[in-house]
Amino acid sequence: DIQMTQSPSSLSASVGDTITITCRASQAISFYLAWFQQSPGKAPKSLIHATSNLQSGVPSRFTGAESGTDFTLTITNLQPEDFATYYCQQYNSYPLTFGGGTRVE
Amino acid sequence: EVHLSQSGGGLIQPGGSLRLSCAASGFSFSSYSMSWVRQTPEKGLEWVSSITESGDNTNYADSVRGRFFISRDNSNGTMYLQMNSLRAEDTAVYYCAKDHALFSMDVWGQGTTVIVSS
Numbered sequence: 001d002i003q004m005t006q007s008p009s010s011l012s013a014s015v016g017d018t019i020t021i022t023c024r025a026s027q028a029i030s031f032y033l034a035w036f037q038q039s040p041g042k043a044p045k046s047l048i049h050a051t052s053n054l055q056s057g058v059p060s061r062f063t064g065a066e067s068g069t070d071f072t073l074t075i076t077n078l079q080p081e082d083f084a085t086y087y088c089q090q091y092n093s094y095p096l097t098f099g100g101g102t103r104v105e
Numbered sequence: 106e107v108h109l110s111q112s113g114g115g116l117i118q119p120g121g122s123l124r125l126s127c128a129a130s131g132f133s134f135s136s137y138s139m140s141w142v143r144q145t146p147e148k149g150l151e152w153v154s155s156i157t158e159s160g161d162n163t164n165y166a167d168s169v170r171g172r173f174f175i176s177r178d179n180s181n182g183t184m185y186l187q188m189n190s191l192r193a194e195d196t197a198v199y200y201c202a203k204d205h206a207l208f209s210m211d212v213w214g215q216g217t218t219v220i221v222s223s
Contacts, residue, residue, distance in 0.1 A: 034209035036150075043200055043213040044142075044150065055211055087150055091209050094164045096140070096152035 002026050002090050006099030013083075013104055018076045021102045023088035025069045032092035033071045035064060038101075039084045047086075048073065078104075107131040107212050109201050114217030117191055121221075125186040127201030127214050135159075135179040138204040141186050143197035144216075151197075154186065155204060169195075191221045 003026035013019050023033065031051040036044040046055045048064040051071060061082075063074045075082055088099040113125040127139070141153040154165045154175040163175050174187040184201055198218050202210035 032209075036210075043216050044210075045213070046209065046211045049205075049209045049211065050207055055208070089150070089209065091206075094155070095166050096155070098150040098152070101149050 001095055002029060002093065002097050004088055004090055004097050004099040006088055006102055008102060009100060010103040010105065013078055015078055015080060017078045018074065019078060019104060020075075021073045021086055021088075023071045023073075023099045025071070025090055028069060029090045029092035031066065032090055033064070033066065034089045034091060035062075035073045036087045036089065037082075037084050038087065044087065075104075107203070109203065109212055109214035111199070111201055111214040111217045114199065114219045116220045116222065118223050119192060119221055121191050122187070122189045123191065123219060125188070125199055125201075125217060125219075127184040127186075129182040129184070129203070132203070132212075134177075134182040138206070139175075139177060139184045140202045140204045140210060141175065141184075141199060142202060142210070142213075143195075143199045143219075145197045153199070156184065188219070191219075193221050195219060196221045 005024045033051045035048040038044045051066045052064040061076045065072050085101045085103045087101050108130045110128045117123050140155040144150050156163045156175045160177045172190045177184045198216045200216045201214040203212040
């Protein structure tokens with residue numbers, strides 16, 4: 001199984017900050033990496049697919065990138081609604097696997 | 106509007122069975138793969154199962170293979186998860202998701218809680 005190691009597990013930030021979350025895959029997954037945002041009590045919401053492609057309606061302050069087996073989610077100009085938990089997921093092969101999550105508080 | 110509406114969760118005794126449903130609207134259901142994902146505070150998000158557009162191919166996590174069965178009815182736009190031989194460790198919030206080979210899980214249901222306890 002492909003392990004997705006996400007870091008940090010939590011971070012503190014303020015409105016207007018720029019933050020970066022990293023996800024490392026235990027083996028090559030090509031560009032099949034997605035990012036999700038989840039607020040308390042809500043279902044995950046898709047932000048980015050195929051490493052760097054924003055889902056429809058997602059603000060441009062969210063950016064996805066890749067360097068080898070390391071993938072990053074960067075949020076610039078952090079907004080109040082961005083304080084949530086973020087998950088990465090690889091969908092290159094089954095079993096599909098998620099990172100452990102990063103809580104932004 | 107693209108929407109997935111879930112039903113079927115609840116409290117069930119260990120060893121029991123439960124069927125979850127996921128009703129789709131706002132998109133061509135038969136054109137998309139679908140998946141189930143569950144979530145617990147301890148293990149986070151865990152993929153459970155996926156089914157292709159036609160229903161001909163399915164995949165399962167090792168933790169549920171042989172006990173859970175995914176299916177779909179394209180005539181009424183609904184996906185199902187039949188859960189048998191339930192265990193305490195199956196306790197979770199279960200989500201259905203519209204899936205795509207390129208776009209990943211782009212739409213999620215609201216989630217339904219399954220509690221396995223005596």
